[in-house]
Amino acid sequence: MPRQLANDLADKIRVQAERSGAQEAETYLETNTTTEVRIRQGQIELVSQSAVQGLGLRVFRDRRMGFLYTTDLRDTVLTELVNRTLNLTNMATPREENKLSEYLSSSQSDLEIYDPIVAQQRPEDLVRLARAAEESAFAQDKRIQTTRDVRCVTSVYEVFFSNTYIARGTYRATSVSLSATPIATQGTQRREGTYIDRKRFLSDLARPEQIGSRAVERALARLGAGPIPSARVPVVFSAEAAGVFLQGLFPALSALNAIEQRSFLAGKIGQVIASPNVTIIDDGTMRRGLGTRYFDGEGVQTHRTVLVDRGVLRQYLHTAATARRMNATPTGNGIRSYDSLPTVGPTNFYIDAVSKTHPVTEDVVQGLYVTGLAGFGVDIVSGVYSQQVDGRWIEKGVLGKPVEGVTVAGKLDEMLLGIDAVGRDLDFRNNVVSPTIRFKELTVGGGA
């Protein structure tokens, strides 16, 4: 859809909702063009191209909120849907906080989230990148005879925002990702490894050869893995595993969960909740960040927010509504797409790297180095943690025998307080990341 048309449509539908009886209205129109290719054994397995255009409309009447989303942008359909949604809104409960933002961010400097080069990539360009990554994987080691596949995806999206008080806000952004999943075979054992890089700018993306070879290293490192006996030992989470852990922890820092007593961190503002090594930041303004945007899903300017400052919980993350409920400043974390309401979500959310080098694995006498985490064992209500892990056994500071089929468990509050080392290896290949971290002691549940 042409940009002018999209802008006009966002305005038009908002005005229509206001004329039909909404006291306040907000439109969020999103377009997204995605191209994906998958290569396997040198052959193209998939080429997919798509163009999404969807509209989300929030309406407010007497502090009641209703929401509508659709991909059908024809006039007659929209008129009918808007009217029905206004009727539906009468069924909602009035809430004091149901109110739209009245001003949009002052203009920010260029956050560098749109790369015209990414927007220009054609499927054949992506095929070339994916093939190079796969060829490099095969070239590494003769135990790599097959891949699950190699994928390259580009996405170009644009947001057109408008509400009763803010005439218009718009931004566009790009992303490109390349991932390889080779499979290593030794005897009857097969193990896969995945390495993915994702960036806003094509020039920032790791070279395909690096992606292929790192994925191979991961697959090979798992060959011969087996369980170990149960033990209480120091456990190191590699940067990537720590990032997955942090993703699981995120909802505990949502203001809504804190208000409704659904977080083990509820009511702990100002208290020490983690070791002094731990600083947790959400920064929606980081240049070229995958979670960077000019404003969030309700038009609130993004910020850099320090949530945990050297172990002390300073604040939660907010939508406009939770900020009103807690009488706090909005943080610009109303994350959404056109088909969902804004909820508290991360922008660029990370554990900050420490400033000077500190040994993380080197001074572990016996312990577990975790490279992979899986499973739905993170309960942010009760604070109970348990996940499936893969990794390597650490013996006198050196990574040894590969381990799988075991678990790590603990209580999240004790775990955060027990983080006794944080690395410097922060790498923004995702929007939720962490450097390597070490837990003083966790329970490793041995395998059968």
Place this chain on the structure above:
Amino acid sequence: MPPDRSMSRRDFLRQGALLTGALAAGLPEALSLLHPKAAEGAIMGIGQELRDVLNEETVNRILQEALARGGDAADLFAEQRFRTSFVLDAGKIDSVTYGYPRGAGVRVVLRNQTGYAFSDELTYNSILDAARIASSIVETPGRANPIDVTRRSPASPFALVNPEPLLLETAKLDVLQRMDTAARAADPRIVSVRIEYVDEVREVLIGTSEGIYIIDRQYLTSIACTPVAQASGKRASGLATLGGRVDAEYFARVSPEDAAKAAALQAVRLLDAGPAPAGPMPVVVAPGWGGVLVHESLGHALEADGIRRGTSLLSGLQGTRIASPLVRVVDDARWPNGRGSYAMDDEGTPGQRTVAVDGGVLQSYLLDKQNGWLLAQRSTGNGRRQSYRNWPLPRMSNTYIDNGTSDPASLLNGITKGFYAAELGGGSVETTSGNFNFAVREGYWIENGRVTRPVRGAVLVGNSLETMQRIEGIGNDLKVETTRGTCGKDGQQVPVGVGQPTVRFSSIAVGGSSI
């Protein structure tokens, strides 16, 4: 292009509405609660029927365009959904939402290659564009044959009289409010209750180069109630889910109050739970949602894409024993009211009951069309997709371990120290290695053949083949959980059912914190 009205869905629906009126005579409250828009042709009275946009002739032309450069097969998948959702949080109706997504996707298949493109706009020209883009996968053009699709009707696995999504919003909200009240009243330690409701009416039109033209309507209701209990600094949550592919009569059979109360009492029970044990031990998994275990351990590895690529640990094992001889695994798309049930899959193949494993021997993979062709096997009606934006993948429907012969209580006999998984959470698997996990939301110690103290949640981990060999007892109390499963694969989410009777394993690694 004028629609063919001879056997149109519109007529069928009108009859459906009349039938509704007649049947509802004995159910006056159901009739008065029915949405007036339900009686109109297009879904919930919005827009138009898919048939009016895409008749047989239009579909022929689009598929011919898709195969103009050659290719083995092409299909068109058009879809529109009408969704209603509510969130009731802290006793307040926080959000009320309507969603009306629609669009169409075109796929071109050449052996193992797939070209896919979709349009959010349901117009002839935009779908024709999608067909051209999808056809670009074919690098060496061949010759396309003319296409002539014929209308077929999917046979419904069960009848829904007044599908629940067609009820009035006030009736739906009434159920939620009753649940909220019941959960709060269950115990003074309940401090928070969140109830999420979403339903949908989904209309699907599929045209294939094999000559199929088929339209189907599917209804789905999902309700999740999460109470949180708090006492002396400890918190715990409970969960109840309701819904499935159900009609208005469902709430006469299933009490929303009882479900909400049970969830609240679960939260309260878990307040006092001690730490779960760590390490391998005998494990007994409760019936119903315990089927998460078979879904993860075997189900995904049976899906034909991994089999065809040789990346699944079950590749090439058809006819081989892969589990304890007690084990029969069934995937049944026709299970009554199941979230994973359908008359036809998203490639137009009828949903069926497939015995995947019998006597511990691998009998059948779960196949979609493309992987079926590549493996020289027929689709088992497991080609599913999240929406028109996605190409089909082989996916499970309702998957369960079938009934055994043991008295469930006897399965605890002889266990001196073990773990009883009363209710599971989610799970995941890596199909190359077979390493899988599933979370337990509510667990207990088994001590000297009896279920004793409650323990906090933990993940349990295992390897598919080893774990399925370790099944040493299966109860005769099969239950299929039809209200809560959503399965994610390759970025696509689809509703599924899982099930099992009580199952005993000689050993599984339990991931608690207590050694």
